[in-house]
Amino acid sequence: MSDMKEQNNTFKEEELSSFAASLDSDHADLQLLDEDDPYDSLLQTWDASNENLARRKQAAAEVPQKKKVQTGFAVRRRAAVNALKTEPEPVAEPPKKEIPMAIPVAIPVEEPEDNKVNSENPVVAFGSLLKNVQPKNEPEAEPVWSEIAFEEEAQPQTHAAGLTVRSRSQGRKSISLQNPQPVRKSVPLSTDRESVVFYRPYDEENEPELENMPERGLAMFSKSAEKLLFGKKQHPKNEKKVRLVSQIISVLFAVLLFAVAIVNFAAPDKEFSESENRRLEQMPKLSLSTIANGSFMSDFETSLTDQFVMRDFFVKLRTRALVALGKAEVNDVYIADDSYLIPKPPVPNEDIAKSTMEAIAAVAAKKPKIQQYCAFIPRASYIHSDLLPNGAMHFDDKALIESMAANNTAENLKHIRVSDALAAAAQTQQVYYRTDHHWTTAGAFAAFGVIAQEMQLNTAGVAYEIYTVSDSFAGTSSSSSGVYQVTDSVEICIPKNKQTCIVEMPQESKKYTSMFMYEFLEKKDKYAVFFGGNPSIVNISTDADSVDTLLILKDSYANALVPMLTPYYRNIIMIDPRYYMESFDSFLQTHRITDILYLFSIESATNAEALQRFLVS
């Protein structure tokens, strides 16, 4: 390198090959930058050669005409020579010094059509190529240089580059050349660093100004090297084939998009999804105000998603994919052992739990004459914690219930603990549905045993009959998880010989002679066979001998249990505080209540504010 003669101003073959040989590692260009930048933290990012260019531009702008900046071939060549020269030894003043242009390592493709990767030693290949292309009897002693600009790699198979350049700077796009020749093939050099070279033959007429030169520096080839590199065209047959396949792919994709769009548009909209157990969004009405506030757009998207063709299939596909990926929960439902779908319990909110308990205690203090019972029901994630995926988050519901009972001091408030009875029953019976978050009738019956004992009900003369009313129940856990293949059977429990009752739902202005709404067995949510879901208030009048009136403040868990209580009370009033909007205080003033039973899932007591809000109302 040091013996290179600057004044000579021509590139000799050996100079080039020695330059090539000097770039002896994969990271030659990287090291170049590294040596020269005082702050590579940023400077490597802000690629050096570009700054160099900008600086030269500035210089050119400062002295516009007087001192004509030497442009063109000679300058470019000198820049390259300088770059070659200065590269190993840094110039004295680091901040001001010219940063040599990053000189790419260029490698020829051996054979354009056979996909061969020439990656053992690119530089040697470069050198040897140059040796090959400078035959001694070539008349043009001085080679003609061409410019190479580096384009960022796009998609290896569509373009075709004659050269592949490994460049540290490849993350940047270079200037676009006016007439980039379509290049033929790129050779992936290394997996993450590659650039495609667009190449333009040297053209003296349209010699670009120095300012417009490729930002990345120069690479030089003689005319004969061009011929060698670019002479061979890619096989036209192969090109045609690629085009044909591309056409097929393009058409297939376009047809796919259109087909889905048209089918979605043409298919009639559904009101309700049985499998997901929810109302589906309908196409929104168009109006200026809904467009301006954006609600039209979001409703439009929801309705498209909800009404998508084969929606159930896609939901199932997603669930399968998640399970295949090793997920043990889908949409907050654990896929547990023994085909159980167990809802993932939310983290108990201590504040809500505390205020709920305080509100219950306040009611007990305010109404000392009313005997009150409090039964919180544990969840499947506690009773069946052994079935949960290993380490899955769940909570000790028994301890939670215990901690809520611990704060209570009122004499007329009794806590009923049903966890142990449920756990014992779970050994022999199915106490929770596999596909729903509720307990089964068997579970409710096990809890009823404890409740009856604590409430001192006289169960001696009462027998219960259990009927299976459905065996195709796929409940909420099934809907939200997308695991649709498991089903449960639903049972009802009826006190023998005590069937006469009148069920009144005053807010819906409806009266029934049964607590069981059998028409719901034809629908999706078969748990609604008990009272038809969750009416806000239900009055049950029975032919029981007692004269007591029991008020049950409850959530949906109670629905399966309440029928078992009918033989012991003349009147049972069920209030679901989530839906009952009147005040509790005025209710108590207008009704003669002898007992109150709080019958809730522990989750309603620790994570929902409805009960507490109702009690203080």
Next chain:
Amino acid sequence: MVFSSVSFLFVFLPVTLLLYFLPVTKKHTKADMMRKNIVLLCASLVFYAWGEPIYVFLMLLSVLFNYVIGLDIERTENEKVRKVILIVAVVFNLFVIGFFKYYGFLVETINSITGLDISYKTLALPVGISFYTFQILSYVIDVYRRKVPAQSNIISFALYITLFPQLIAGPIEQYSNIAEQLSNRTETFEKFADGIIVFMRGFARKMLLANLAGAAFQSALTPGVENMAAVTSWFAVVFYAMQVFFDFSGYSDMALGLGKMFGFKLTQNFRYPFYADSISDFWRRWHITLGAWFRDYVFIPLGGSRKGPVRTLINSSIIWFLTGLWHGAAWNFVIWGLYFGLVAILERQFLRERLKKWPAWLRRVYTILAHSPSWMIFYWPTFGEQLTYFKTMLFMGDGIWNGETTYYLTTNFFLLVILVFCSVPAAKSIADNVIRPKCSETTYLVLRFVLWVAIFFVSVAFLISDSYNPFMYFRF
């Protein structure tokens, strides 16, 4: 509108494609290009208005103003006058973004420093304003620098700003990169087919990888940060970093693919950043177009690294500060940017020589460890929350390992493997070195298409049935 929606995929895109490629004008003529540009412009405006029915007018105003400015700068001979026009334009554009994006942040900061109580109304941030403002600035400045001629065709100019593939989440295209393509580009089946594949890849990255990683991150937080074990919290950070990366790069891929279908060639924005072997390298691979923009329009005009080490340090700090601030109008983003700056400078000063001697895998591990904490600065808006998280990461939460850690790792293990596999150039390496040499170009193309259509199918299943599909750029 976002790419990851049914409205885009099965309504907007087919209609736009149909109108664009409808053979009503003679091919390869000026009129044809004009018609196509008008179709694209209208489509882009609908695309934007779908998400921002009001702010679309703000964008149009910006377009109009800067169109006039560009022509004005070009027509003016007097250097001083040109400079004045440029300053007016830059101030106007910065004022718009400042008002809509940084006004509340500024007032809040002033309030907290001075103890004043200046009230302000929080404005909804116009989606994509950070992206299109930067594109506009690049145009105005380049015209001023005489790097490019001003665009006299208002359709082409408006299209440059609003082009829907890159409108709301980048890449930030500099005008000089795209000027030629606005008036002269060719759409070919080869490009279209390739664009499809790139789009489907981006779509899968967003719908499958980013959303699943995001869900995995969120599920780690369920018990509360204080109740997390250290190991869980570390893995959660990995999932969050993966979410940000795949979300952002997924959008960039979709932009590239869509652009290609319409004959555009947009700039690659990500290049396996998690495969970087130093923090400086990381930023050469992460959000490349933003880095390029700051370099060309801030760093170099400030003097770059030519004015001595002190100025270079100051200039670098300004860039890192702005990089952070660009990501969101909140202090945690600023600190996030400065954190990277600090690590990069420390790395430069103390580690550079040592790093060179390390094996490649060790350098990569170092880089991942060095940028990991930054993601929690990125995620948690307040210092207190960040501190709580870092405490958990440093074993001050619920110990090193708890029951949930077992569950977390067993149920997310394969996801993690897939995420890591996709964030390094492994698949590309296999494709390039094993598959491609063994089959012809056409077979390879068919193979890719079949593979990506299958993945696309699954992605659509997730699009339709996944409730967790966030749009992460609402703060950019």
